[in-house]
Amino acid sequence: MKKDLLMWDETIFRDPEVLEIDYVPEQFEFRDTQMRELAFQIRPGLRGGRPLNTVCKGLPGTGKTTSVKKLFTEIEETTKKLVPVYINCQIDNTKFAIISQIYKKLAGHLPPASGTSFKQVFDAIARILIKDEIVLLVALDDANYLLYENEINKVLYTLLRSHETYEGTRIGVIIIISDLDIDISRAVDARVASVFLPTEIDFPPYGDEEVREIMKARARQGLYQGVLSEEMLELVVEQTLKSGDLRVGIDLLKRSALAAESEARRSIERDDVCKAYAISKYLHLAGTVKTLKDEERQILKVLAERSTRENEMNAGDVFRSLKELTPIGYTRFYEIIRKMDVMRLVNLHYRDGKGRTRIITLRYEPEKVLESLA
Ligand SMILES: Nc1ncnc2c1ncn2[C@@H]1O[C@H](COP(=O)(O)OP(=O)(O)OP(=O)(O)O)[C@@H](O)[C@H]1O
Ligand SMILES: [Mg+2]
Incomplete structure (x- = not known):
């Protein structure tokens, strides 16, 4: 057998786990600033106080989830009095589902699937927090999944105003979001805003x-x-x-x-x-x-459908055909196109002719885009 060929029982992987996308890397560089800021935010929690609320914001794949997971591991290695709970809002995106995950973290098992009310579960959580003098830190990852049906307000209201119903409970939140447009402070209503007051931590692309x-x-x-x-x-x-x-x-x-x-x-x-x-x-x-809003998905769909016929699309033409489907202004439309350019879904360029024409091309095959929207 030739030397550069592998034997059947040999492998070129030193550690396959390291190349899984949910692997939390030991070596985590270029996010020192963000990690320091996060540590600062939660510091009061290490002394029994309420952690400061935080919003982590950055495009997909910029290390937000990894930063928070690393922070949580450090907290768990340091103290039992500040309990971090990580919620993946893609999976748990209702008030009840989230509260159930918090209960699970504290009690060791999920609440009974049926016949338990939200209040009963939250009562139980509050009892544990007070009895064991625990401060809670909840990370809501991919929180854009909570922006539908006002769920974000229901969740934040419950968590951040818990001390009004259950004296002595202290809860802080970290919201993680990969949609640069969303201004969470504006998405929440006044009752939540007055207790939320988050600090924003930016995660720029590498x-x-x-x-x-x-x-x-x-x-x-x-x-x-x-x-x-x-x-x-x-x-x-x-x-x-x-x-x-x-x-x-x-x-x-x-x-x-x-x-x-x-x-x-x-x-x-x-x-x-x-x-x-x-x-x-x-x-x-x-x-x-997965991070796009309905309106944006609709625009991407129109772009993908047109791209099956024309590779380079004139922004004005796209806008006119879109207007037949939905009431949208040009400014908003163009903002969304610019955002898709930043997100690397489309390329946006100009062509000189009679004035400057804005040209859009899709970065992916239209069929694949339509598939991803299905
Ligand atoms: N500084 C870094 N060093 C090593 N690996 C990193 C670094 N930042 C991110 N990664 C890796 O890149 C991948 C994506 O990171 P992560 O999941 O934290 O991104 P994210 O910002 O949460 O993205 P999304 O918004 O899509 O959820 C992960 O596999 C992570 O291990
Ligand atoms: Mg993430």
Whole structure:
């Protein structure tokens, strides 16, 4: 057997876990400022006080979830008096579901599925908090899922005004959001706003050099030496930057390595990365589309449908066909297009002619976009 071929029981993965997208990396650089700010916000909670409320904001794949999860691990290693509860609002997006998760964290099991009222569960939570002198810190990740049917107000009202009903309870919240447009302080009503008063922490996209460092560290941990050459690393970095989403890069490493392994090779080749990218890039599409609001989804749908016929779309034409479907002003329409450009869903450019024409192209195949909207 040739030396550069793998034996059937050999692998090029040093630690496959490291290349899973929900893996919380040990090495977590370029987010020191945000981690420090988060630590500052929760500090009162370590002394029995109410943590300051926080909003973490940034585009998909900028390390928001990871930062909060790391903070929570540190808290749990330090104290039992401040209990962090992480809620994924994509899964738990009603007041009752969220309160049930909090109960589970404190009591060790979910409340009985039927016949339990919201009040009973919250009563039980408050009893535990008071008896054990516990301060609660609740992270609502992907909180844009709570913006429908006023759920955000119901949840925040319950948590932040709990001390009015249950004296001695202290609860702080961290809201995580990947929609840059949403101004949470304005989305909440006055009764909530007066007790919410959050500090906002921004998570800007990683730059070229940062993406390179992060990918390099991941590859070093996840793959054996020599599997990913400098040249292939560059290719991975380049593709990751195209989507602006680190998740694409991590998935790319995993898929290219699997491809190399399936052909019993010891190193990743250009073709592995290119083939993997054809799949990994949709991670960003799916991740971004899930954060869009109804109006934005409708615009993206119109763009995708038109793109099946014309690759380059004139913004004015798109607007006119959209207006037949929904009452929307040009300013708002254009704002959304600009946002989609920032999110790397579309490219927006200008063409000089009679005045400047605004041209939109989709960054993904229209069929894939329509699929992601389905
Ligand atoms: N500074 C970093 N160093 C190493 N890995 C990172 C870093 N930032 C993010 N990652 C990795 O990138 C991926 C995406 O990060 P994360 O889930 O924290 O992003 P997010 O901002 O919560 O995105 P979304 O808004 O889509 O939920 C994760 O796999 C995470 O491990
Ligand atoms: Mg996240």
